[in-house]
Amino acid sequence: MTAVLQIVFDALSLGSLYALGALGIALIFGVMRLVNFAHGDFIAFCVFAMLWPSTDAAAIVFAGQLPSYLLIPLLLLIGAALSVLSELIVFRRFRNTNPATMMIASFALGFVIRHLLLMLYSSRPKSVTLWPSLGLPVEFLGAHIPMLQVVTIIITLIVLATLVLFLKRTRYGLEMRAAAENFTMARMLGVRANGVILLAFAISGMLAAAIGLILATNSGTADIGMGANVMLIAFIATVIGGLGSIPGAVAAGFLIGAASVVFQATLPHDARVFRDAFVYGAVIVVLLVRPQGLFAPKSAKQRV
Amino acid sequence: MTLLAVNDITVSYGRLTALRGITLNIDEGEVLFVTGPNGAGKSTLLNAIAGVVPPGSGSITIDGAKVTGAAPEDIARRGFSLVPEGRNVFGDLTIEENLKVGTGMRTDRRKIADDLESVYEEFPMLAGRRHTPAGMLSGGQQQMLVIGRALMAAPRIMAIDEPSLGLAPKIIDQVYEILVRLRAQRKLTLLIVEQSSTRALMTGGRMVLVRGGRIVLEGAAADMVKDDRLKQAYFGFGDH
Numbered sequence: 001m002t003a004v005l006q007i008v009f010d011a012l013s014l015g016s017l018y019a020l021g022a023l024g025i026a027l028i029f030g031v032m033r034l035v036n037f038a039h040g041d042f043i044a045f046c047v048f049a050m051l052w053p054s055t056d057a058a059a060i061v062f063a064g065q066l067p068s069y070l071l072i073p074l075l076l077l078i079g080a081a082l083s084v085l086s087e088l089i090v091f092r093r094f095r096n097t098n099p100a101t102m103m104i105a106s107f108a109l110g111f112v113i114r115h116l117l118l119m120l121y122s123s124r125p126k127s128v129t130l131w132p133s134l135g136l137p138v139e140f141l142g143a144h145i146p147m148l149q150v151v152t153i154i155i156t157l158i159v160l161a162t163l164v165l166f167l168k169r170t171r172y173g174l175e176m177r178a179a180a181e182n183f184t185m186a187r188m189l190g191v192r193a194n195g196v197i198l199l200a201f202a203i204s205g206m207l208a209a210a211i212g213l214i215l216a217t218n219s220g221t222a223d224i225g226m227g228a229n230v231m232l233i234a235f236i237a238t239v240i241g242g243l244g245s246i247p248g249a250v251a252a253g254f255l256i257g258a259a260s261v262v263f264q265a266t267l268p269h270d271a272r273v274f275r276d277a278f279v280y281g282a283v284i285v286v287l288l289v290r291p292q293g294l295f296a297p298k299s300a301k302q303r304v
Numbered sequence: 305m306t307l308l309a310v311n312d313i314t315v316s317y318g319r320l321t322a323l324r325g326i327t328l329n330i331d332e333g334e335v336l337f338v339t340g341p342n343g344a345g346k347s348t349l350l351n352a353i354a355g356v357v358p359p360g361s362g363s364i365t366i367d368g369a370k371v372t373g374a375a376p377e378d379i380a381r382r383g384f385s386l387v388p389e390g391r392n393v394f395g396d397l398t399i400e401e402n403l404k405v406g407t408g409m410r411t412d413r414r415k416i417a418d419d420l421e422s423v424y425e426e427f428p429m430l431a432g433r434r435h436t437p438a439g440m441l442s443g444g445q446q447q448m449l450v451i452g453r454a455l456m457a458a459p460r461i462m463a464i465d466e467p468s469l470g471l472a473p474k475i476i477d478q479v480y481e482i483l484v485r486l487r488a489q490r491k492l493t494l495l496i497v498e499q500s501s502t503r504a505l506m507t508g509g510r511m512v513l514v515r516g517g518r519i520v521l522e523g524a525a526a527d528m529v530k531d532d533r534l535k536q537a538y539f540g541f542g543d544h
Binding site for chain 2: 171174175177178181182184185186187188189190191192193
């Protein structure tokens with residue numbers, strides 16, 4: 001029983017991370033058909049923003065020393081700002097170009113951000129200590145669950161609930177959903193293209209910052225490649241969920257997280273090293289059966 | 305008074321020229337029926353006015369203000385509301401949400417709730433299903449919804465592209481009855497584009513025939529429908 005509970009929490013917390021990542025990618029894809037491969041570098045950038053630029057191994061904590069009620073909003077702001085700047089400086093020039101061009105632009109932007117970080121901080125991973133108390137386990141029905149897992153799951157649920165409220169109950173949310181379904185039609189009804197796109201980038205950037213915080217707290221290190229893995233899985237989640245479907249991206253994020261954890265727990269010992277191969281194998285099976293994704297939006301085909 | 309003026313616009317898609325210099329004026333409160341064969345450039349004309357495809361040359365003004373090359377949202381804000389071909393409902397949004405998308409640009413916020421009720425009165429089958437996703441509606445219901453959606457944007461000119469596309473004749477009659485009534489009630493200026501000219505008599509007003517990206521015939525709808533020249537011009541007899 002406790003082992004099952006442990007697996008459930010592992011699955012939910014890993015799934016949360018992927019769901020948040022997938023959400024950040026799906027929101028931008030929804031409004032401008034861009035798969036933002038720089039998203040992983042946004043995540044790393046937000047983590048490094050807590051450190052003072054230096055090439056020493058021992059990180060000089062800068063913003064990381066702030067009390068959390070200041071640190072968290074500050075990082076969210078940094079994430080949003082980086083993301084919005086990317087749109088203003090880079091992606092706006094590629095609007096209405098074909099999706100492959102936009103994707104390559106996002107790869108290029110990712111390289112620029114990564115190398116900027118390399119220049120300022122060197123390639124050595126640095127240790128960051130954020131909220132060490134979150135590493136302590138809490139006892140729950142006999143299982144020992146790390147506090148961080150519980151916090152990650154709660155944060156994700158809060159983020160998802162807030163986003164649902166925003167999308168369903170506010171004017172901007174309505175415009176964003178309309179634009180995600182049919183951008184041209186939304187514009188012909190007076191929805192401002194730039195406004196909706198900037199908003200999507202801002203939210204996506206904040207999600208990147210949130211992932212950065214969770215990753216850094218979990219691993220205790222800042223590493224330039226730290227966002228890449230989440231980004232890759234998150235991208236796969238948006239594809240499996242049905243590109244353009246926001247609920248689909250979230251559900252698929254959780255699904256992949258759960259699959260990873262379940263494979264980890266149930267595969268024979270010798271096969272565990274190849275866990276990711278099994279996960280990606282499952283992804284391929286899903287795509288063979290449902291190439292349009294699990295939750296393909298009704299509007300997936302029509303774009304004027 | 306001229307509300308919409310299209311002055312000698314051309315539109316090309318790459319090497320393909322869709323419009324070769326079209327000029328037309330629509331007065332406030334008027335109905336203009338644009339007809340012509342498949343591929344004549346009718347939809348391109350509407351898309352050019354709406355700002356979806358920028359004209360290569362020529363100019364477009366709405367109520368005296370130049371809107372050539374402006375963004376679709378800015379043209380919508382000038383009071384031009386296009387119901388595009390194929391209806392384009394937001395299928396995942398509910399009926400009510402569809403109706404509300406276009407209200408964000410309105411300055412008379414207080415009237416929005418009243419207008420919503422009057423749209424529901426006009427289209428009772430929408431009223432009972434406010435919270436149903438629009439994707440579940442039939443073609444005819446979707447056509448009603450997009451007309452209602454365009455009305456909610458409080459337009460000065462409403463343009464409709466192929467309102468009868470894929471609908472049963474009875475439903476088409478209903479759609480036109482509604483258009484005629486709306487025009488009378490709201491003093492709406494209408495620009496209707498339709499491949500078939502059979503319904504032009506219902507709306508009255510003026511009619512132009514577009515073929516090969518040019519206006520080839522123009523006149524009162526009542527005269528033109530009778531006229532043999534319409535048929536000739538439509539199929540291009542006697543031209544070559």
